[in-house]
Amino acid sequence: MRADTTERVTDKFLRGRGRQRLSEDELTLLDQTVDRVRDLPSRHTLVRAGDRVRTSTLLLDGFMCRYMDDHSGYRQLVAIHVPGDFVDLHAFPMERLDHDVATLSPARIASWTHDTLEEIVETRPHLTRMLWFSTLLDASVHREWIFRMGRLDAEGRIAHFMCELKVRLDMVGMVENDRFLLPLKQADVAEACGLTGVHVNRVLRSLRERELMIFRAGQVTIVNWKQLSALGQFNPAYLRGGL
Amino acid sequence: MRADTTERVTDKFLRGRGRQRLSEDELTLLDQTVDRVRDLPSRHTLVRAGDRVRTSTLLLDGFMCRYMDDHSGYRQLVAIHVPGDFVDLHAFPMERLDHDVATLSPARIASWTHDTLEEIVETRPHLTRMLWFSTLLDASVHREWIFRMGRLDAEGRIAHFMCELKVRLDMVGMVENDRFLLPLKQADVAEACGLTGVHVNRVLRSLRERELMIFRAGQVTIVNWKQLSALGQFNPAYLRGGL
DNA sequence: CGCCCGCTTGAACAGTGTCAAGTGCTGTGG
């Protein structure tokens, strides 16, 4: 499909989030030290909670998520990832993860061994700091999710979730005319927002009927950004890392 | 009360969470480069969202929190901090924060200038990695909070919250006989758990009557750890960073 | 063609929020 086999794997990394602070040299280093690039099928688990992890993964194409299971086997998504995101860079300092990492759609990923990252930390303070920064952006998003779950009702949560995805996808050039592909089931949205699938269905209908947004057939159309972002109390500052 | 004016400021840092990986040398360096140690009154705001931050703070004594406000002025706590926690180390790579940082009780803090941290990053790769690690532990806690809000009911959330505090305070020697001081109002617990103060009150009563735990007069007594941790689906692994 | 999965809808119900009133400390001033 894409004719970009020569595209650098770091092409989307930190786009719109301080990428300009990465030197050409640093990007090249990352590109040249990639261990592996590969494709994963949809709904494939890449890392399981508790596993010892020896590589870290950058998402090049597709959607991934991180989640935790409760006692009854229900999932709670704790993060969703779009192209350009390091999905488990935190595994480098942590060694083990407290959650699973999986694809939501077919995905293309690049990975670096932790030995390579070790060497970067030893020799490249500025690049190290940018990698650190990128894991902290994830933490900002986590905090916003806590806010979303703690203070917003079902409509607000879904509105906020969609607003976040719109801005994040926009940063990597994946939104056109307020429209973007989102290969998620309603049940996935429910798992991300702490709701049941049934209720997500009802809220989506309401948002559609009130002409705020449409989510259908794996595609989102933002119809009324102003009202939607107000409903979700959405302020995109947290996605940019305050730079 | 405490006769430890000669105590190192880093005394509690990362205790129970990989502290043994910090060398004596590294701890000494941190101790010697402290910029300021000072006391803050209760309910004092240290950093406001959006402020440019030039120092980072380690909590020595007392309780602090980080929170975000919603449109109607209601708060959502996104983190709570106990002695030994760096409360805003993430401000070093981020420069600005997306949330406020405040004390919940009188507190004693130590701070380092970002210039000092910059120098550490330039010259001390291993220490840098440990500082990075410590910010990732915060992120683990964030994820657990997302899970708490998304998948647990009111009882589960409060049980989980109290279990987390018990383990974290235990790591820094602040629990005796399943009992610890917690200078929070019921309204604070509500803000941490995404509930109303009224409902927190009811749940606390129920937990007390069922002899799972007692929270009264700023003190928590865990009566039945097994049942309480089961109710909160609590597994402390995320607090130790998988080491 | 028929099955399966994801989406849709309805009805009854449970959990949590809201509103309002009341209790019991603790600290303060007369």
Next chain:
DNA sequence: CCACAGCACTTGACACTGTTCAAGCGGGCG
């Protein structure tokens, strides 16, 4: 020493949001 104010906590009645359970729909794919 008592009266009172203020604050956190407590309780009850009621409304509402979201869940649960159950049934039906529709389109893609073997």
